[in-house]
Amino acid sequence: MPILESELIRQIRRRADRSSGPVRIGIGDDCAVIRPRGGEDIVVTTDFSIEGVHFRRDWHPPESVGHRCLARALSDIAAMGAQPMACFLSLALAKSTPQKWVDGFLRGFLKLAERYSCTLAGGDTSSSLSGIVADVMVLGSLPSGKAVLRSGAKVGDTVYVTGSLGGAAAGLQRLQEQKVPQPARKSLRGMTGSQHFFPEPRIAMGEFLRQNKLAHAMIDISDGLSTDLNHVCEESRVGAMINSTLLPIAKHATLEHALHGGEDYELLFTASPKAKVPVEMAGVPITEIGWVTRGRGVYITDLTSKPKRLRPRGWEHFRKS
């Protein structure tokens, strides 16, 4: 680490907005001070991004690491139907982390923060004995009592997903198989696997679905469809039947990627079969993939063979393998 902590904080402080909108006091005091609008609830999420677990420096350019660690948290805000308000970045760096890496990381992070008017209002810095650790917290807001929860799915609802599934996992697999070198920065957005490097949180879609009272239950697909749909069913005490022939599988991805690959950061929601759910928003498709059923458990059918149980097989830390 080429600079002192105090200098790192000064650099971040210079590049972050001081105070804007609800953020009354940003970086530089013991706490940030945020003024909520009357009649609004605050939603809060935190997400770890750990070198060697969530990213690798030889695979991910620093801009992608900065983008992804904030996108993960923004995606949780989208899944409540909320608007981002402020973010906080805790960043631990090994002494050997090059300043250039830190600059790229902050560039990726702050660019995404700015796009969603999400003021960087605080955080913490530390040295790390081994790899880089980022922990990102985002605060969002929405009208009181209107958060879209995982627990609201009703028997008979239609199950929808936004965008396409499996793209991030397919991109990750290509990295694992070393089929692609670390991409040059400029070509990143266009390439296959950009869903892996620069996933887009579905903030506007989440808010639209909440405002128009379309979604009964909602979650973002961070751990994989199989895991996240099971979360919704458990919290709602219902089951689901998924039609695999309807799944919007991403280009270059397989059914396995779409079912169990995490980090797509699309939204999964359930809505009344009578709800007027648009088929796309701003070019992003919204696809029906199945129904909410009575009883427990998620099943999948290909319309040919017998329906099978779809068990959670998404991302699981601490797994033995």
Place this chain on the structure above:
Amino acid sequence: MPILESELIRQIRRRADRSSGPVRIGIGDDCAVIRPRGGEDIVVTTDFSIEGVHFRRDWHPPESVGHRCLARALSDIAAMGAQPMACFLSLALAKSTPQKWVDGFLRGFLKLAERYSCTLAGGDTSSSLSGIVADVMVLGSLPSGKAVLRSGAKVGDTVYVTGSLGGAAAGLQRLQEQKVPQPARKSLRGMTGSQHFFPEPRIAMGEFLRQNKLAHAMIDISDGLSTDLNHVCEESRVGAMINSTLLPIAKHATLEHALHGGEDYELLFTASPKAKVPVEMAGVPITEIGWVTRGRGVYITDLTSKPKRLRPRGWEHFRKS
């Protein structure tokens, strides 16, 4: 790590309050949902606790690590004059972390959280390739616009500190010199160095000083008096003169410990010389240690030799040594 992430989350969820007071939705959805009271501001802080940097498993019992990582963040809430509302715990564990360690950590964390009615409302879990990493976020609340900032010190103010200084640093030095083995759990509170193992955040004092409009500026002493007083002076664009003969030095601690040792988590504040500041609260002394001066820079005098510049020499990550 003996258990799966999903099981770890289930364990934490079982032991945490689900929803209480302002926490409408706690652990178990994409975000926590918090309902602020009308006319209140939210204050937010985050604090890293990293194995090998902030604690060592051979020095600190797990209860102390859990306690300290929350106490650090609560101390920031105290320094604004706010009341804690909810906390969030991001916890990364090496696969080899014993379940017993996790249990002890959570016991220390949750006991302190309960004491301050600070609901554990969310967080994140992850595996870690090397040591244990905890990142703690706390949200607090206070009446709108009433936060006590670092920037409010006025020329002529008296400078005060709560409690005694240097105790944590003295405890740490004893650990470094291996003069004390890892203490048995039951004897921890009574022993020398308990300020190091179980620091007490000064929540009630911070709130009292804010409610009674006594403190013009306030900070918690986490990095050491020399560093934190310099922060207040920089943000307030003033200087200070400290009288070393007045410093409330902790038992077994030296002047050096009191000036530059961090992690005491006492409050430092400035108040008008006419303010009726109590000399103690609930058995904790409040001590005058100097004055706020015109011009920049912090000076220290022992009333005998010429005043010297007191430069920030507290805790600094990324320092080369």
